[in-house]
Each structure stands twice: as C-alpha cells, then as structure tokens.
Amino acid sequence: MTTVYLKKKISRRIENGHPWVFANEVGKVEGPLDGGDIVDLLTHDGKFVGRGYANPRSQILVRILTRNRQEEINEGFFLNRISEAWRYRQQLGYTENCRLIFGEADFLPALIIDKFNDYFVLQTLALGIDIWKPAIVKALETIFQPKGIYERNDVPVRELEGLPQHKGFLSAPFDTNIIINENGLRFHVDVENGQKTGYFLDQQDNRRAIQHIVKGADVLGAFTYTGTFEIHAAHYGAKSVLGLDISESAVTQATRNAELNGYGDICTFQAVNAFDVLKQWAKDGRQYDVVMLDPPAFTKSRENIQKAITGYKEINLRGMKLVKKGGFLVTTSCTNLVQPELFLEIIEMAAKDAKRTLRQVVFQTQASDHPIIWGQENTHYLKFLIVQVL
Numbered sequence: 001m002t003t004v005y006l007k008k009k010i011s012r013r014i015e016n017g018h019p020w021v022f023a024n025e026v027g028k029v030e031g032p033l034d035g036g037d038i039v040d041l042l043t044h045d046g047k048f049v050g051r052g053y054a055n056p057r058s059q060i061l062v063r064i065l066t067r068n069r070q071e072e073i074n075e076g077f078f079l080n081r082i083s084e085a086w087r088y089r090q091q092l093g094y095t096e097n098c099r100l101i102f103g104e105a106d107f108l109p110a111l112i113i114d115k116f117n118d119y120f121v122l123q124t125l126a127l128g129i130d131i132w133k134p135a136i137v138k139a140l141e142t143i144f145q146p147k148g149i150y151e152r153n154d155v156p157v158r159e160l161e162g163l164p165q166h167k168g169f170l171s172a173p174f175d176t177n178i179i180i181n182e183n184g185l186r187f188h189v190d191v192e193n194g195q196k197t198g199y200f201l202d203q204q205d206n207r208r209a210i211q212h213i214v215k216g217a218d219v220l221g222a223f224t225y226t227g228t229f230e231i232h233a234a235h236y237g238a239k240s241v242l243g244l245d246i247s248e249s250a251v252t253q254a255t256r257n258a259e260l261n262g263y264g265d266i267c268t269f270q271a272v273n274a275f276d277v278l279k280q281w282a283k284d285g286r287q288y289d290v291v292m293l294d295p296p297a298f299t300k301s302r303e304n305i306q307k308a309i310t311g312y313k314e315i316n317l318r319g320m321k322l323v324k325k326g327g328f329l330v331t332t333s334c335t336n337l338v339q340p341e342l343f344l345e346i347i348e349m350a351a352k353d354a355k356r357t358l359r360q361v362v363f364q365t366q367a368s369d370h371p372i373i374w375g376q377e378n379t380h381y382l383k384f385l386i387v388q389v390l
C-alpha cells in the first residue's frame, strides 16, 4: 500500500480528528498514487495517523476513512459504517425518513445518503468514495431491502475531483415521485428532478417549532420550495398562508403538496423574486403576524462570504419590516460559512436598521440525523431562529 507522510508540523485540524488532508500538508509519498487509491497516512517520523482514499487531482489529497490500523477498507467496512449510522438514527427516532449518511459526520467523507421511507438517494462527491458505490449499494440492499436507490450526482463539486455530473438509478427503475410523511403531514418528493436529493430533511424538527406562533395568524413564507414550512403553518392553525419561490416548479410542487394535505384553500403560492416583492410590500404597508424566511446559501466559497452576509441582512431587514408589532420572524441560514454567532450579528444589524427590538424565542440547528461533530466546523451548518419582533 502507498504511504503518505505528513509534514513535520501537523495541522491542529488533523490532530483534532478532521478527515481532510490538503496536498500542502503532505511531506512525501512513497509508492504510486492514483486517483481513488487507499493509502496509509503517517506522521513524518512514521507513526500511523489513519487510512483513507487519495486523489492527486484534488486539493484535498487524502480523506481519512479510519484511524484504526487494524481496519481494512473493503465491502465489510462500508456495511459496518452504514449499519452504525442507521443504528444511531434509530436510537434518535429517525426511522422513516432521515439523512442516513452525513459524510464526514458519519466518518464516510463525501458520501451523502438520504432515506425516504423505502427509497434511498445517494451522492458520492469525491472520486475515492465514488469508486466504492457498488459496495455502498450492496450494504443498503443488505440492511434495508430498498424499493429503490437513486444517484443524484448532478452536482458541480464533483468536477473538482475530475468526476462527471450524472444522475440515474442504482437499482431497478422505479417511480421517482414518492410520498413521505413528516410530522403527520404528507409531501411529494421528486428524487429525480427536485433540488439536491429532492427534499430538505434537515428542517424536519424545526418545522414543528412554529406550532404555537402560527395559530390564527396571517403567514408569509419566502423561499418555500416544497411548501413544507407553509403547509405546517396551515396544519398548526394559520388563518392564511402565502408562500413565495422564484422557481415555477417549486410553486407547482408546493401547491400540489398543499392539496395533498387538504390545505389548498388556506395556502397560496406565487412564483416571484422574494427580494423584490418583500421590498415593495413593505412600502405598500402590508403586515403579517408571522414571516418565515428560508433562503439558499447565497455563496459556496469563503472568498464570497460578504455576499452571503449582505444577502442575509437584506432579506431579514425586508422580512422584519413586514412583521406586525409583536409578531414573529422565523429565519434560517444553511451555510456553514456563516457560523451561529455571525448569523445572530447579521440579524441584529437588520433589526437596528429596521428600528425593531427582538425577543429570542428559539435558536436551534439542523435535525440530529445531520450530526454535528465537535471540532469539525463544517458539520454545523444550519441556523434556525425565531424572534418576536417588537
């Protein structure tokens, strides 16, 4: 097996258990190194650090799969890791739908698997994990006997690894429009054409957090996608719900989901740019009891972090202005580049500009089927905040 030696000075990140090893952290390589090879990682003086997969084309030269020298990387390894992850979800009560594998947080870097009842959607985002796809599929078959497995590898990040974008079946073909249950409601999930894996499971617990504040309320929800927050609002007793999304197909999906749950009369959806209409409606003096904002990440790179800050501040400022005195703002951010403290600072800046006082109701994170590993900042990505706007 090829051996990769770290430089003498090892980064705190690797010492703390983070699985990524950047090319500039490596001192020397002994043996041939091809994309996807399993390698042993050693300190400069030969102490075992871990075993992982390599890709000389990637800035991340090695991703560590195990720190146990006795552990071989083979089919059995993937079966064990996926079984462990499933045990953890079951322990926490995420049995029907869950993120079964959350990459680094499940010690399987660059692997994402979402479970939608009997169906599985998979992403392999690095070459070294992509080549283990047959073993991963076999493990899913062994543990779950799934009705279907689908690959959503139509994501640009794969190109950094020299991988093509691709989507398709990893099992016998099946109807890719499936229905899942969440908090007593039902939702269509389009695993073939929906965003990411088709549905955002990470907010499944946060959606329950709006239960009391929406009773009898006029609710505005921006960035609705499948309409899931908005339909929860109707379910929890909102008087009226208006959901907005820039995408026509999201609005179609949200409308279908509202009808599926019998809330077609309470929920209305519109295809508009939230930035534009929120600004206009504030000028027009519109007011809501509850405004909910669930925007996209705005940036994927640290260099553009300012873009995200500006986007979050702007949309929250506009949203806040539409909240009646004593009403509530529900607001979220889904990028790990904006850590919780920074997110709260952004909301505070928006409140200052809007000349409103905020009273914090809840501040929480992603559902626990997306575990946060301490010391691995990038596993902590979702912020979910409810404030009363005074």
Ligand code: SAH
Residues within 6 Å of the ligand: 199, 200, 203, 222, 223, 224, 225, 226, 227, 228, 229, 244, 245, 246, 247, 250, 272, 273, 274, 275, 294, 295, 296
């Ligand atoms: N609230 C959803 C997830 C939203 S994902 C849930 O609970 O699952 C973010 C959504 O914002 C996407 O559907 C995207 O189409 C939409 N979006 C992006 N930019 C927008 C804009 N300027 N105005 C309105 N919607 C936008």
